Amino acid sequence: MKLKYSILISFLSCFVFGQNNSFQPGKLWKDNDGKHINAHGGGVIFVDGTYYWYGEFKTEGKGGNTALKGVSCYSSKDLYNWYNEGIVLKVEEDPKSEITKGCIMERPKVVFNKKTGKYIMWFHLELKGQGYDAAKAAVAISDSPKGPFVYKKSYRPNKGVWPIGFKDELKSASADERNLKSWSPEWITAIQNGMLVRRDFKKGQMARDMTVYVDDNDKGYLIHSSEENLTLHISELTDDYLDFTEKWTRMAPAGHNEAPVILKKDGIYYMITSGCTGWEPNEARSFKSSSIWGPWESIGNPCIGKDAELTFHSQSTYIFPVQGKKDQFVFMADRWKPDNPIDGTYVWLPVTIKDEKPVLKWFDEWNLNVFSEN
Numbered sequence: 306m307k308l309k310y311s312i313l314i315s316f317l318s319c320f321v322f323g324q325n326n327s328f329q330p331g332k333l334w335k336d337n338d339g340k341h342i343n344a345h346g347g348g349v350i351f352v353d354g355t356y357y358w359y360g361e362f363k364t365e366g367k368g369g370n371t372a373l374k375g376v377s378c379y380s381s382k383d384l385y386n387w388y389n390e391g392i393v394l395k396v397e398e399d400p401k402s403e404i405t406k407g408c409i410m411e412r413p414k415v416v417f418n419k420k421t422g423k424y425i426m427w428f429h430l431e432l433k434g435q436g437y438d439a440a441k442a443a444v445a446i447s448d449s450p451k452g453p454f455v456y457k458k459s460y461r462p463n464k465g466v467w468p469i470g471f472k473d474e475l476k477s478a479s480a481d482e483r484n485l486k487s488w489s490p491e492w493i494t495a496i497q498n499g500m501l502v503r504r505d506f507k508k509g510q511m512a513r514d515m516t517v518y519v520d521d522n523d524k525g526y527l528i529h530s531s532e533e534n535l536t537l538h539i540s541e542l543t544d545d546y547l548d549f550t551e552k553w554t555r556m557a558p559a560g561h562n563e564a565p566v567i568l569k570k571d572g573i574y575y576m577i578t579s580g581c582t583g584w585e586p587n588e589a590r591s592f593k594s595s596s597i598w599g600p601w602e603s604i605g606n607p608c609i610g611k612d613a614e615l616t617f618h619s620q621s622t623y624i625f626p627v628q629g630k631k632d633q634f635v636f637m638a639d640r641w642k643p644d645n646p647i648d649g650t651y652v653w654l655p656v657t658i659k660d661e662k663p664v665l666k667w668f669d670e671w672n673l674n675v676f677s678e679n
């Protein structure tokens with residue numbers, strides 16, 4: 306009854322005042338200018354009473370997934386109504402710039418660094434004209450959540466550094482490992498034993514789909530798909546969040562995980578990921594651990610109900626806590642539209658933890674009251 310009443314109010318205010326009072330996953334989501342929000346693969350932070358949503362600014366048609374403008378930002382007081390703050394990290398005209406127009410900038414995530422007072426943006430960077438081969442993590446910095454963000458540099462993380470606990474006998478390659486047939490049992494074992502970590506040891510490890518996580522003790526981590534998207538890496542950031550400390554670990558080796566998102570509740574870390582099917586949706590996975598460094602236990606698909614096996618036709622991109630509500634989290638995902646990327650929509654759902662497992666349940670429409678009703 307309560308939910309019906311609030312949906313009625315939301316319906317009325319939407320038509321009478323042009324305001325949004327609910328989330329409608331997968332539908333067009335208009336900003337204050339009446340335009341569909343353009344912030345894909347995004348992340349959200351909360352600063353002094355305002356939420357900021359950063360994302361990939363997509364354009365129409367073929368090529369619309371490359372960065373022709375940069376990273377966009379929207380602000381909101383209530384999570385339903387978003388004001389367009391414009392492009393906060395702009396692509397550059399200089400063809401020599403790593404973020405020249407036409408490069409690929411994906412999954413931007415912004416965090417605040419308490420020590421330096423700066424806003425730090427990490428994103429997945431692919432250099433123009435090189436497809437997804439560069440596989441880099443890049444960082445930009447700003448004095449304000451509204452930008453402008455200034456581009457600093459890109460990394461292949463953990464160059465010349467082995468992950469924690471990597472056995473000495475695994476540090477040199479066996480003569481024939483490069484010739485193993487992909488997905489043969491021997492090849493899977495070789496991947497699990499670090500074949501690609503060894504391959505990329507000098508150059509630095511790959512970084513594609515990624516998120517940034519700041520723990521309760523303010524330590525920051527980049528969590529990135531590495532080793533040709535076969536293994537996730539968790540890399541600790543320096544105190545200013547601009548570089549890596551050289552402490553890192555591998556998670557779910559050969560598990561083929563992308564799109565990592567993370568939350569912590571009652572001292573347990575929960576991660577949700579996707580499989581690897583490009584822009585097509587697949588079945589989400591979840592993991593838990595009592596330490597960021599693992600061991601991470603695989604605990605299955607967090608989605609329940611219709612289309613749970615396709616993550617409700619979407620792919621994870623971030624989880625953020627709702628302010629002023631204890632342990633209430635919003636899961637953000639994208640419904641990609643590779644034929645016309647600007648049309649991609651957003652699937653935001655409440656994520657709850659039940660019996661130490663994250664649960665994602667579909668709602669056609671919902672609002673923040675669902676949290677108090679649980």
Ligand code: GAL
Pocket residue numbers: 346411412514563564581582583584620
């Ligand atoms: C997806 C990934 C997206 C984008 C896309 C390119 O798997 O999650 O961020 O990189 O592949 O095909």
